[in-house]
Amino acid sequence: MTDGFYRVPKATNEPVYSYEPGSLERKKLQKALYQLRSELVDLPMIIGGKSVYSEERVQIRPPHDLDHLLGYYHQGSKQDVQLAIDAALDAKSCWENMPWHHRASIFLKAADLISGPYRYKINAATMLGQSKNALQAEIDSACELSDFLRFGVQCMSEIYTMQPNSSKGIWNYNEFRPLEGFVFALTPFNFTAIAGNLPAAPAMMGNTVVWKASKTAIYSAHVVMEVFKKAGLPEGVINLVHCSGPDTADVVFNSPDFAGIHFTGSTEVFQSIWKTIGNNITKYRSYPRIVGETGGKDFIFAAPSACPIDVATAIVRGAFEYQGQKCSAASRAYIPRSMWETLQIEIAKQIKDIKVGPVEDFTNFVNAVIDQSSFDKLAFSIDRIKEDEDAEIFCGGTYNDQKGYFVDPTIVVAMKPDYFSMQEELFGPIITLYIYEDDSIDEIASLIDKTSMYALTGAILSNDRYEIDRLVKALRHSAGNFYINDKPTGAVVGQQPFGGGRGSGTNDKAGSVFNLLRWTSIRTIKETFVPATHFMYPNFKPDFE
Ligand SMILES: NC(=O)c1ccc[n+]([C@@H]2O[C@H](COP(=O)([O-])OP(=O)(O)OC[C@H]3O[C@@H](n4cnc5c(N)ncnc54)[C@H](O)[C@@H]3O)[C@@H](O)[C@H]2O)c1
Numbered sequence: 134m135t136d137g138f139y140r141v142p143k144a145t146n147e148p149v150y151s152y153e154p155g156s157l158e159r160k161k162l163q164k165a166l167y168q169l170r171s172e173l174v175d176l177p178m179i180i181g182g183k184s185v186y187s188e189e190r191v192q193i194r195p196p197h198d199l200d201h202l203l204g205y206y207h208q209g210s211k212q213d214v215q216l217a218i219d220a221a222l223d224a225k226s227c228w229e230n231m232p233w234h235h236r237a238s239i240f241l242k243a244a245d246l247i248s249g250p251y252r253y254k255i256n257a258a259t260m261l262g263q264s265k266n267a268l269q270a271e272i273d274s275a276c277e278l279s280d281f282l283r284f285g286v287q288c289m290s291e292i293y294t295m296q297p298n299s300s301k302g303i304w305n306y307n308e309f310r311p312l313e314g315f316v317f318a319l320t321p322f323n324f325t326a327i328a329g330n331l332p333a334a335p336a337m338m339g340n341t342v343v344w345k346a347s348k349t350a351i352y353s354a355h356v357v358m359e360v361f362k363k364a365g366l367p368e369g370v371i372n373l374v375h376c377s378g379p380d381t382a383d384v385v386f387n388s389p390d391f392a393g394i395h396f397t398g399s400t401e402v403f404q405s406i407w408k409t410i411g412n413n414i415t416k417y418r419s420y421p422r423i424v425g426e427t428g429g430k431d432f433i434f435a436a437p438s439a440c441p442i443d444v445a446t447a448i449v450r451g452a453f454e455y456q457g458q459k460c461s462a463a464s465r466a467y468i469p470r471s472m473w474e475t476l477q478i479e480i481a482k483q484i485k486d487i488k489v490g491p492v493e494d495f496t497n498f499v500n501a502v503i504d505q506s507s508f509d510k511l512a513f514s515i516d517r518i519k520e521d522e523d524a525e526i527f528c529g530g531t532y533n534d535q536k537g538y539f540v541d542p543t544i545v546v547a548m549k550p551d552y553f554s555m556q557e558e559l560f561g562p563i564i565t566l567y568i569y570e571d572d573s574i575d576e577i578a579s580l581i582d583k584t585s586m587y588a589l590t591g592a593i594l595s596n597d598r599y600e601i602d603r604l605v606k607a608l609r610h611s612a613g614n615f616y617i618n619d620k621p622t623g624a625v626v627g628q629q630p631f632g633g634g635r636g637s638g639t640n641d642k643a644g645s646v647f648n649l650l651r652w653t654s655i656r657t658i659k660e661t662f663v664p665a666t667h668f669m670y671p672n673f674k675p676d677f678e
């Protein structure tokens with residue numbers, strides 16, 4: 134029996150566990166960490182539901198504990214990418230013809246597995262593989278990923294109710310077809326939830342997918358694939374390859390069946406992908422859908438009326454949670470001169486409590502950055518800042534890669550508002566402050582709007598409602614996610630649909646109806662109940678008839 138207008142369970146946000154000392158949840162997570170650390174995994178690619186091994190194995194080590202080996206992944210080649218495309222195309226017909234409520238069921242089950250029996254495993258994998266502390270792993274891999282899946286299903290069913298009007302004598306309807314061909318999901322290292330959602334969202338809408346995970350997040354990607362399999366996702370619907378970005382891109386973007394890309398990552402990579410797709414446009418059967426959420430240079434604008442403790446907290450949490458490796462991380466802040474002295478005291482009070490170290494010690498707020506190249510880039514920037522006359526280091530400015538890639542939380546004060554670290558995304562625990570004169574708020578708002586190429590997130594802190602109104606208007610296009618009296622991070626699925634404009638992406642708002650609409654190609658059908666029997670309009674007929 135498949136007939137019926139099905140109503141999906143109402144989506145609600147997965148409650149976040151706090152992992153307090155002595156709690157049962159903390160013990161279970163510690164046990165999962167111990168278990169994963171005691172195993173040595175050997176991770177194949179998963180193509181058409183089969184494990185595909187290669188000759189080349191790459192070591193996986195926690196970024197905060199380089200002496201420890203978690204296991205290996207198998208590095209793939211261009212041939213594996215082609216196999217993955219073939220598997221996606223083979224699976225397509227059965228998947229797209231399955232009634233949508235079965236697809237919904239699979240992803241709802243996956244959400245319940247992630248937030249239930251797999252919660253500790255997926256959190257532990259994210260903690261070890263991507264060096265996230267327990268709370269950051271919890272909000273990402275357990276909660277945000279289940280939210281993406283549950284809200285995704287709800288949005289999918291809302292889309293299916295979007296139907297046109299019908300005049301008397303006809304019936305019009307929209308059929309929400311998947312795209313013709315396969316969708317390519319190209320995912321970043323920093324969020325397990327984003328990595329899981331990028332292939333899941335198009336698959337939910339009936340597409341089949343080739344997924345290339347970031348090489349530094351393959352460990353947690355495999356837990357996601359394990360969950361999808363356990364939830365009943367048929368073979369070939371999502372195919373995970375571990376190939377280099379350029380190799381994968383070369384095969385995917387030369388395939389006539391390439392139907393769309395769901396990307397999250399850096400602006401630079403996205404722009405190069407867009408160019409390639411443009412150059413290859415005549416090769417494709419359809420115009421590919423291009424969805425990409427990219428970098429940010431996210432700001433905090435403290436007005437003179439703001440409370441210094443609120444500003445200090447927004448800076449410390451906004452800039453240093455997950456080592457500043459969130460696209461939304463606060464990385465530039467504008468502080469009124471009248472607040473600067475008090476703010477220094479408030480920031481110092483909070484910074485002294487930050488502990489830096491491995492994730493296994495739950496008291497460490499800051500852990501390691503993702504890899505050697507990120508560490509080197511951050512260390513290079515810190516050294517440059519130390520030598521420059523245009524900036525000085527207020528706190529931090531130290532780093533060490535003996536045991537892991539540790540960079541201490543660093544606050545820089547720039548003398549010039551266009552200093553390089555006010556403009557460029559560094560993607561690490563570094564924030565640059567600019568101290569402005571209190572009477573120049575409007576000039577500063579205009580400066581914030583023009584300083585960087587990005588427009589992802591931004592926060593204003595103020596206790597003056599006229600000022601809030603003015604700033605919200607002045608900064609209208611400078612952030613896709615805008616916060617009043619908060620930090621600029623921590624968007625929750627279903628509450629603050631996430632994405633930015635300008636150099637920060639196509640702003641298709643992950644986890645919302647707006648995003649899912651990109652993975653469907655609508656066929657509008659008109660049926661006429663009593664067809665006309667002659668071409669002639671009634672008013673053209675001769676009078677004598
Ligand atoms: N706006 C958002 O929602 C959002 C969310 C998370 C991360 N980000 C951004 O992502 C970046 C950090 O993630 P990252 O370091 O994994 O990004 P990245 O651009 O380096 O990598 C993203 C993916 O692209 C692949 N890739 C890299 N070079 C490629 C190439 N030449 N051709 C094809 N594929 C290639 C990588 O292997 C990875 O799978 C930051 O810029 C951050 O702001 C944005």
Ligand SMILES: N[C@@H](CCC=O)C(=O)O
Nearest residue numbers: 459460461622623624631
């Ligand atoms: N959605 C997350 C950021 C994701 C980017 O890395 C936030 O709002 O902090």
